[in-house]
Amino acid sequence: MVKWFWQRRPADRVLSLRSRGDQGDATRVDFAELAPEVDTFLGQAAYLQLGYFETLSELIASTPELAEKESLSRAAGAALTKHEALIALIRERGDDPTSLMLPFREPLDAFRRATHGDRPQETMLSVHITAGMLDDFYLSLSASYGDTGRKVARILQADDDRQAIVDIIGATIGSDPQWRSLLALWGRRLVGDTLLIARAALRPSTLEVADEKKVEPVFTALMSAHSRRMDAMGLAA
Numbered sequence: 001m002v003k004w005f006w007q008r009r010p011a012d013r014v015l016s017l018r019s020r021g022d023q024g025d026a027t028r029v030d031f032a033e034l035a036p037e038v039d040t041f042l043g044q045a046a047y048l049q050l051g052y053f054e055t056l057s058e059l060i061a062s063t064p065e066l067a068e069k070e071s072l073s074r075a076a077g078a079a080l081t082k083h084e085a086l087i088a089l090i091r092e093r094g095d096d097p098t099s100l101m102l103p104f105r106e107p108l109d110a111f112r113r114a115t116h117g118d119r120p121q122e123t124m125l126s127v128h129i130t131a132g133m134l135d136d137f138y139l140s141l142s143a144s145y146g147d148t149g150r151k152v153a154r155i156l157q158a159d160d161d162r163q164a165i166v167d168i169i170g171a172t173i174g175s176d177p178q179w180r181s182l183l184a185l186w187g188r189r190l191v192g193d194t195l196l197i198a199r200a201a202l203r204p205s206t207l208e209v210a211d212e213k214k215v216e217p218v219f220t221a222l223m224s225a226h227s228r229r230m231d232a233m234g235l236a237a
Contacts, residue, residue, distance in 0.1 A: 038148060055116070082160075134197065
């Protein structure tokens, strides 16, 4: 059976992503040769945040409970704030935000459709898991872009206000134990699609063995962070 590289036995040297707020270089991966052009990086990052906002807005409209609507609105507002900050950065650089985002509209909209659940709780989990993984991934890429990358890192490290989503999922699991296995399975299904989006952001269409060794620790770290998010909700990764 073929195994993805994040399923292999970890190498002796463990390299993890920087924790939020940590700007140190100790765990930085050199993405200089693999990172996309800065316009691609900014366009993808901005459109991803817009997608999170759109999905959360749809959830607000379909959620009957007022308290849950308010909680989801905070998470949606945080995503919109990040999107607007990235748009401002693009304009500051003298570029047109629509032009930079447009090439990624179709693939990222397809990703959103693929990770949209049949039930609101599945879609909430999708936002929490995919946004967490991809924000971490774009943070790891940001070190390749100098001052622009540092500005993006500060934007992505802002509070995402998704704890309310975790609380809603926890209450859902508490109301019926069957939700635990269903959401755990859904969370595992999200991983493949999310890692494909991350992989597609890198410049080469195929990776040489040496490049794969560079990338492997980052994807391993993404999986570790994913497991911690799942564990925090009482779900098996």
